[in-house]
Amino acid sequence: MGNEVLYEVSGQVAVITINRPEKRNALNAATRQGLWDAWRRFEADANARVAILTGAGEKAFCAGIDLSEFSETGMGAPPPDFLPDLGRNITISKPTIAAVRGVAYAAGWRLAQMCDLCVAGEPARFAIPEALVGRGAAWAAPLVHMIPPRVMLELLLTAQPITAQRAWEIGFVNRVVPDSEVLSAARAMAEAIVAGAPLFGAAAKRMMNAAFGVPAEEGLRAAEAIFEPVYNSADAREGPRAFHEKRKPTWLGR
DSSP, X not given: OOTTEEEEEETTEEEEEEOOGGGTTXXXXXXXXXXXXXXXXXXXXXXXXXXXXXXXXXXXXXXXXXXHHHHHHTOOSOOTTSSOOBTTTBOOOSOEEEEEOSEEETHHHHHHHHSSEEEEETTOEEXXXXXXXXXXOGGGGGGGGTSOHHHHHHHHHHOOOEXXXXXXXXXXXXXXXXXXXXXXXXXXXXXXXXXXXXXXXHHHHXXXXXXXXXXXXXXXXXXXXXXXXXXXXXXXXXXXXXXXXXXXXXXXXX
């Protein structure tokens, strides 16, 4: 992994940092490869239970694709493996959090969108600006399941950014905090997740995907199948035992 993307683990929390602040963390070829490497490393890292994705500097989480590189290569529609898209072209079974400072535009919004949770600084801005450069925005399609359709269509057609507060109001952002507290707030959220059983976290992600957009009974049946091994796990016995003994549980992940 090069310097364009940094990977650090503290305790059981991995922090993946897009590290091109001089280019507003725009995604060139090296950065995209660095993200592939970082996500694969996180999924394989047994010691890391939650990942935080963020950008270096204060101005940008990620300003999108490096358009200078695009103009040189003349690329049309991006290939399926152009960028790691969690849950679509790469499987990440553990919880992920986007920690957004500054702008999250175009592919930068896509990166925040693909994470499970999102913490944003008060000055953060989100936008789908592709209309202004004539490129497509197929990546934005999953937003129709996250935000109101008319809000989404306004974002697509006007290309105007919205504030972190507005992103929270429409349900995209989980928490808005002072800019200097974004990473610490994301870490606190990650530590709260780590306190729970790891099998539960992975099952909760699978249940959300399986139950979304299907009839309630179908979603319930899927959830029962997903959680059955959790109910029958060693951790499911350890949790009540630790509660009874008034101590913190020792999770085994099995």
